[in-house]
Every structure is written in structure tokens, then in C-alpha cells.
Amino acid sequence: MNTVHMTIKEIREFIKSASAHNPILEELKKDERIGVQKLLKQIEREQMKREKEREEFALLTQYEREIHQQGFTHIAGIDEVGRGPLAGPVVAAAVILPHDFYLAGLNDSKKITEAKREDFYEYIIEHAISVGVGMVHADEIDSINIYQATKKAMSEAVVSLPVQPEYLLIDAMKIQSPFPSQSIIKGDSKSISIAAASIIAKVTRDRLMKEYATTYPGYAFEKNAGYGTKDHLGGLEKLGVTPIHRKSFAPVKELL
Numbered sequence: 001m002n003t004v005h006m007t008i009k010e011i012r013e014f015i016k017s018a019s020a021h022n023p024i025l026e027e028l029k030k031d032e033r034i035g036v037q038k039l040l041k042q043i044e045r046e047q048m049k050r051e052k053e054r055e056e057f058a059l060l061t062q063y064e065r066e067i068h069q070q071g072f073t074h075i076a077g078i079d080e081v082g083r084g085p086l087a088g089p090v091v092a093a094a095v096i097l098p099h100d101f102y103l104a105g106l107n108d109s110k111k112i113t114e115a116k117r118e119d120f121y122e123y124i125i126e127h128a129i130s131v132g133v134g135m136v137h138a139d140e141i142d143s144i145n146i147y148q149a150t151k152k153a154m155s156e157a158v159v160s161l162p163v164q165p166e167y168l169l170i171d172a173m174k175i176q177s178p179f180p181s182q183s184i185i186k187g188d189s190k191s192i193s194i195a196a197a198s199i200i201a202k203v204t205r206d207r208l209m210k211e212y213a214t215t216y217p218g219y220a221f222e223k224n225a226g227y228g229t230k231d232h233l234g235g236l237e238k239l240g241v242t243p244i245h246r247k248s249f250a251p252v253k254e255l256l
Contacts, residue, residue, distance in 0.1 A: 008035040015043055053104040060106070060192040063184065067167050068099065072180075074129065076165035077193025078154050080173075081201040083146055085226030086236075086252050087219070087245045088209050089137045090146065092153035093200035094161050094168075096130040097193055103127075106195050107188070114206070121203040124196045130163035132156075133204055142248040151175050157197075169193050216242045 006014070011028065028036060067075050080092040103123055105116070112120065125131060134156025136149040144152070154175050158165065168181035171194045175181070187194035206225055213222035219235035219242070226232070226244075228251075236245075236255060245252045 008033070008039060011036060012039055015039070050104070057102060057104065057106070057192070060190065060195060063169055063182070063191045064097075064193060067169075067182075072167040074163060074166045075169060075193055076130075076132075076158060076161060076167070076179075077169045077171075077187070077191055077195070077197045078157060078173075078175075079171040079188050079194050079197040079201055080150050080153055081198065081205050082226070083150055085224075085246075086228050086232065086249050087138065087221065087226035087242065088205065088212060089135045090141060090149050090153050091201045091205040091208075092134045092150070092157040093197040093204065094130075094132040094134075094154075094157040094165070095124065095128050095193055095196040095200055096161065096163055096165055097124075097128055097196055101127060101192070103196075106192065106199070110198075110202070111189075112199075117199055117203050117206075120199045124199055128196065130161045130165075131200055132158060132160035132162070133200065134158075134160060135204075138244050138246045141246050145248070146246075171198070212244055216244065 014024070025040075028040060031037070064075055074096050076094045076096045078092060078094045080090055082088060082090040103120060105112070106120060134153040136153045136156075140152075141149040151173060154170065154173060155177070158168065158175075158177060158179075165179055168175075168177055168179050169187060169191050170181055170183050171187035172183060172185050174183050184190055184194065188198040189195070209225045210222045212226075213220070218239045220229065220231035223229070224232050233251070236252065241247065241252055241255055247253055247256060
């Protein structure tokens with residue numbers, strides 16, 4: 001192939017399908033056209049980015065690989081969201097991923113943009129072996145306290161898995177379960193299964209809080225997800241406490 005007579009557009013299309021070791025790429029490095037050299041540098045940056053993503057992803061699968069080597073197949077990652085808000089439920093998710101699962105950039109749901117979380121949510125739902133969700137609402141949180149409510153939501157997420165797990169990886173908590181388990185501090189940034197569960201839990205809860213925003217307007221639930229922002233506190237002062245508020249949480253209980 002004579003690359004001298006190729007346009008920048010043709011070279012770009014060629015590079016898309018060429019392997020990293022294609023000898024034509026070496027020939028292109030000798031091409032003195034500025035546009036070609038810019039394109040090659042862009043491609044090199046993209047390749048380095050993808051390689052870094054794969055390395056980071058490999059680190060996230062370390063726990064899963066070690067457990068697989070012990071003979072376990074279905075490993076469920078478990079995480080929760082919503083312990084701190086003044087309103088809405090605490091939501092937990094359990095996710096079992098296939099051995100060959102790959103999703104570049106998957107990490108703690110709090111570090112990912114809302115748009116990307118939505119995309120990741122759909123991808124995980126489509127490709128996971130099994131997904132379960134548990135939810136404990138405000139009235140029960142007030143009854144049993146947020147710590148026990150979180151454990152209950154996690155247990156419900158495990159029970160709701162359509163495919164039974166063999167091993168549990170849990171973010172920073174311990175729950176009663178018939179399955180062997182491991183608690184990992186900051187697990188959503190160390191385990192791919194927990195990271196996936198954090199995405200499912202976060203998106204599930206955020207969507208629910210947006211629905212609550214239409215039922216209970218004036219608290220900006222669609223923006224704050226029930227956390228105690230200025231808009232939310234202003235709504236509490238003006239409109240009072242709703243059925244989804246946690247009445248045992250300050251400053252809600254001071255308004256009763």
C-alpha cells in the first residue's frame with residue numbers, strides 16, 4: 001500500500017481497522033505531512049488511554065480472580081447508597097458478573113458523571129449474570145436506625161438475585177448470610193463487582209428520587225436526591241416534612 005497517495009481521511013479510516021503491529025503504521029511514521037503526524041499522535045494517545053484503562057480494570061478484578069481460583073463461580077458484589085440523605089430510602093444492589101466482563105472506566109459511582117452512570121447501568125443490566133436490589137424506606141429507617149436499615153437492604157439485594165451467589169464481596173459492611181463473604185473497605189474502588197453494584201444502587205435511587213420530586217415538589221429532590229442542600233432545607237422550612245423524610249434525622253426531627 002502506497003500511503004503517500006492516501007488522504008488524511010483515508011489514513012484515519014485505515015488506522016481504525018489496522019492492528020497495532022501493522023507495518024503500514026511504521027511507513028506512516030515517515031510521512032512528513034503534518035496532518036498525518038498529528039493523526040498518529042492522536043492514535044497513540046488513544047492507545048495509551050485504552051491500555052491504562054485495561055490496567056486499572058485488571059486491578060479491580062483482583063479479588064474476583066482470587067476467589068475464582070478457590071473454586072467459586074458466582075461472586076456477588078454488594079454496595080449501598082443513601083445512608084446520609086434526609087429523605088428517601090437506602091438502596092442496596094447485588095451484582096454477579098461473568099468472568100469475561102469488561103467495562104472501561106467502571107469505578108465508584110460517585111466519581112462518574114450522571115450521563116455515564118446511566119450508560120453503565122444499562123450495560124451492566126444487559127451483561128450481568130444476575131442483578132438484585134434491596135430497599136428500606138424512611139419509616140423503617142426511623143424504626144430500626146440507618147445502620148440496621150443498610151444491612152437489611154443489602155440482605156434483601158442478595159435474596160432478590162435471580163441466580164444464587166456462591167460468594168459475597170461487600171462494601172465496608174458485614175451481613176448475615178449463608179454464603180462465605182468478605183468485607184472490603186472502599187470496595188467500590190477495589191472490586192469490579194462492588195463497583196457495578198454501586199452503579200446499580202445509585203442509578204436506581206436517583207431515578208426514584210426524581211419520581212418523588214414530582215410527587216413532592218419544592219424540595220429539589222431531582223437535584224439533591226434527598227441530601228440536605230440549601231434548596232432542600234428551604235423546602236423543609238416552607239413546606240414541612242413529607243412522608244418520605246427520615247423523622248429521626250436532624251434537622252427533620254426538629255421540625256416535627
